Amino acid sequence: MSYCVNCGVELDKDAARCPLCQTPVVNPVCPVDTTIPPNFPVERREVEPVNRREAAVLLSAVYGVVSLCCVVLNLLFWWRGMPWSAIVAGACAMLWVWTVLPLLLRSVHSIFLVGLDLLAVAGFLWVISMAVDGGSWLGRLALPIWWGCSVVLLFLWYILPLRSILSRCMLVLGSCVVLMLWLELCIDLFLGGYQPMWSLVVAVVGVTLMAPLLIIRYRPDLRREVRRRFHF
Amino acid sequence: MVRRRGQDKGWFQLDNAAMMYSAIQSGTYSAVYRFSAVMAREVDPQALQRAIDRTMPRFPGFHVKIRKGVFWYYFEPDDTPGPYLQPDIQNPCQPVYFQNKDQLIRFFYYRHRISMEVFHALADGGGALVLFKTLLAVYLRELGEEIPNQEGILDVDEAPDPQEWEDAYARYARSRVRLRKSEPRAYPCTGTPEPFYTLNVTMGFVSVQALRQVAKSHGASITEYLAAVLIQSILARQRREGRRRELPVALAIPINLRPYFPTRTMRNFILTVRPSIDPELGDYTLEEIISQVHHHMRLHITRQEMQGVITRNVFFQNFLPLQLVPVPVKNFVVDTAYRLAGNRPYSTTYTNPGAFRVPEQMAPHIQHMEVVLGQSYTPRVNCASISYGDVMEITFAGTVKETDVERDFFRTLVQDGLHVKVTSNRRE
Numbered sequence: 001m002s003y004c005v006n007c008g009v010e011l012d013k014d015a016a017r018c019p020l021c022q023t024p025v026v027n028p029v030c031p032v033d034t035t036i037p038p039n040f041p042v043e044r045r046e047v048e049p050v051n052r053r054e055a056a057v058l059l060s061a062v063y064g065v066v067s068l069c070c071v072v073l074n075l076l077f078w079w080r081g082m083p084w085s086a087i088v089a090g091a092c093a094m095l096w097v098w099t100v101l102p103l104l105l106r107s108v109h110s111i112f113l114v115g116l117d118l119l120a121v122a123g124f125l126w127v128i129s130m131a132v133d134g135g136s137w138l139g140r141l142a143l144p145i146w147w148g149c150s151v152v153l154l155f156l157w158y159i160l161p162l163r164s165i166l167s168r169c170m171l172v173l174g175s176c177v178v179l180m181l182w183l184e185l186c187i188d189l190f191l192g193g194y195q196p197m198w199s200l201v202v203a204v205v206g207v208t209l210m211a212p213l214l215i216i217r218y219r220p221d222l223r224r225e226v227r228r229r230f231h232f
Numbered sequence: 233m234v235r236r237r238g239q240d241k242g243w244f245q246l247d248n249a250a251m252m253y254s255a256i257q258s259g260t261y262s263a264v265y266r267f268s269a270v271m272a273r274e275v276d277p278q279a280l281q282r283a284i285d286r287t288m289p290r291f292p293g294f295h296v297k298i299r300k301g302v303f304w305y306y307f308e309p310d311d312t313p314g315p316y317l318q319p320d321i322q323n324p325c326q327p328v329y330f331q332n333k334d335q336l337i338r339f340f341y342y343r344h345r346i347s348m349e350v351f352h353a354l355a356d357g358g359g360a361l362v363l364f365k366t367l368l369a370v371y372l373r374e375l376g377e378e379i380p381n382q383e384g385i386l387d388v389d390e391a392p393d394p395q396e397w398e399d400a401y402a403r404y405a406r407s408r409v410r411l412r413k414s415e416p417r418a419y420p421c422t423g424t425p426e427p428f429y430t431l432n433v434t435m436g437f438v439s440v441q442a443l444r445q446v447a448k449s450h451g452a453s454i455t456e457y458l459a460a461v462l463i464q465s466i467l468a469r470q471r472r473e474g475r476r477r478e479l480p481v482a483l484a485i486p487i488n489l490r491p492y493f494p495t496r497t498m499r500n501f502i503l504t505v506r507p508s509i510d511p512e513l514g515d516y517t518l519e520e521i522i523s524q525v526h527h528h529m530r531l532h533i534t535r536q537e538m539q540g541v542i543t544r545n546v547f548f549q550n551f552l553p554l555q556l557v558p559v560p561v562k563n564f565v566v567d568t569a570y571r572l573a574g575n576r577p578y579s580t581t582y583t584n585p586g587a588f589r590v591p592e593q594m595a596p597h598i599q600h601m602e603v604v605l606g607q608s609y610t611p612r613v614n615c616a617s618i619s620y621g622d623v624m625e626i627t628f629a630g631t632v633k634e635t636d637v638e639r640d641f642f643r644t645l646v647q648d649g650l651h652v653k654v655t656s657n658r659r660e
């Protein structure tokens with residue numbers, strides 16, 4: 001029998017390293033016995049994951065029925081002059097992507113699902129624009145705004161969980177500033193010429209808030225000092 | 233009496249603890265624990281399957297399905313054949329799902345080891361050990377041994393006794409006060425998560441005699457001593473993380489209520505006590521931690537106080553406005569509350585079902601016993617121990633990569649002069 005030189009515990013005869021501290025077993029008198037069967041089985045098995053298909057089917061059926069009813073009603077009362085059922089159907093399709101896909105695609109990374117959700121929003125915007133046939137605002141206003149929001153959201157979704165609280169605050173602030181600048185740019189270009197006004201105010205406030213955070217974040221002595229002064 | 237009426241109908245209600253366990257069970261969590269007996273000879277699967285078939289009819293409360301009613305879950309006797317013995321797997325205590333074919337109790341064998349896994353809503357450790365002990369006795373009889381029905385082994389030829397399936401919580405919820413305990417946030421002892429289906433198990437074996445001597449020299453019982461050493465390792469871990477403000481380290485220690493409230497039930501009948509150490513008050517030596525744990529347990533494990541807590545728990549279960557909330561809503565609320573708060577007041581769980589005693593004719597056939605607690609929401613280890621003869625077995629199990637808690641724990645035992653043998657299912 002061998003002992004871990006680090007922990008002082010006796011080990012299995014077939015243990016090549018200590019399970020507690022990973023120190024390799026080197027015992028010239030009693031080499032690691034690889035012939036004896038291991039103390040625990042090696043075969044792995046997993047129970048089947050919970051079947052979410054029932055919930056997915058149910059939700060799909062609900063969305064399908066709602067869309068279908070609206071289409072029928074719309075066909076019966078066409079006199080409104082507008083295919084409003086298309087909007088309802090589009091909303092149902094978007095909700096389907098939001099709620100049913102996470103049930104079906106459980107193993108994929110959440111950022112992929114968020115991407116799909118955003119694509120669904122774009123699709124819904126397109127359906128609305130087709131229904132009210134105002135194609136111009138879609139390409140010039142809605143899609144650029146959607147594009148900006150998507151980029152910022154995906155970026156934050158990816159990066160936030162990995163950061164400290166200080167960095168998170170900075171990232172959220174910075175993203176807000178970028179988003180506001182982009183928003184005003186889109187709106188101004190849609191209305192006529194680009195004349196930055198309110199977004200610049202937001203940007204100045206945001207950057208002013210970020211600056212001290214940035215300094216505190218990257219100057220350890222300052223960070224300690226702030227902690228000492230504010231007792232946290 | 234609702235219960236008796238229920239039994240005539242062929243179904244029965246979940247008890248108070250079972251309701252909690254079934255509400256919080258989900259795709260990523262279920263309260264499953266495992267008892268194993270390592271036999272002197274290799275297991276004969278055919279004889280063991282025969283023993284299971286003979287034993288299970290005596291324990292109808294373990295051969296049930298869980299069903300969803302409108303307002304509550306309930307148990308229904310399972311008339312399908314089984315449970316069937318399976319070859320053991322590396323990753324024990326897989327979660328239980330409430331689907332038709334899922335068994336709430338499973339049996340495994342691997343070389344010398346016989347294992348039984350139980351969903352916690354069925355029974356607590358005390359109840360499950362009655363079944364396990366009886367099964368082992370029947371198995372040894374199948375192999376031709378003479379084993380008497382002593383030391384808590386039930387006669388499998390008897391008819392099941394309804395008293396063994398009573399809801400003891402409901403019976404003892406008679407206190408005038410509904411006791412409510414404040415349970416502040418504790419240090420969450422979490423680490424790097426493994427893929428969910430991996431359960432890392434590390435077992436340590438210590439002599440009971442030597443352990444009792446050491447615990448006695450500190451003026452504590454074995455449970456108190458081990459709990460204190462565990463708290464010390466978690467405190468050391470928190471210190472290494474270098475937090476600005478350290479949180480209290482608190483253990484959830486389930487207490488078997490049967491010695492305090494006479495009952496023959498095999499269903500759940502436990503409450504937890506929560507010894508804790510607040511490192512913000514200053515550094516504690518092991519001696520001081522042991523003293524804290526010792527006095528906390530002696531102070532709070534009283535019949536009166538526990539009856540107050542039972543009364544409160546059962547009150548909520550029988551509170552009509554709550555009863556009328558449909559199951560999915562209830563589950564969602566309980567599950568969310570447990571995720572947010574339930575794990576928070578405890579750093580980890582330590583459970584010690586005590587000594588496993590068998591008739592002397594059975595003793596030479598069993599080498600030692602093992603116990604494993606199943607998966608938890610958060611990636612952290614929990615601790616369980618069981619003694620048999622002179623072997624105390626201590627298990628650390630969890631879906632976490634790090635081994636520092638168990639390493640410090642066993643090193644402390646070694647420093648206290650104990651001989652520790654360690655084995656693990658971890659593969660590099």
Ligand SMILES: [Zn+2]
Binds near residue numbers: 005007023
């Ligand atoms: Zn070691």
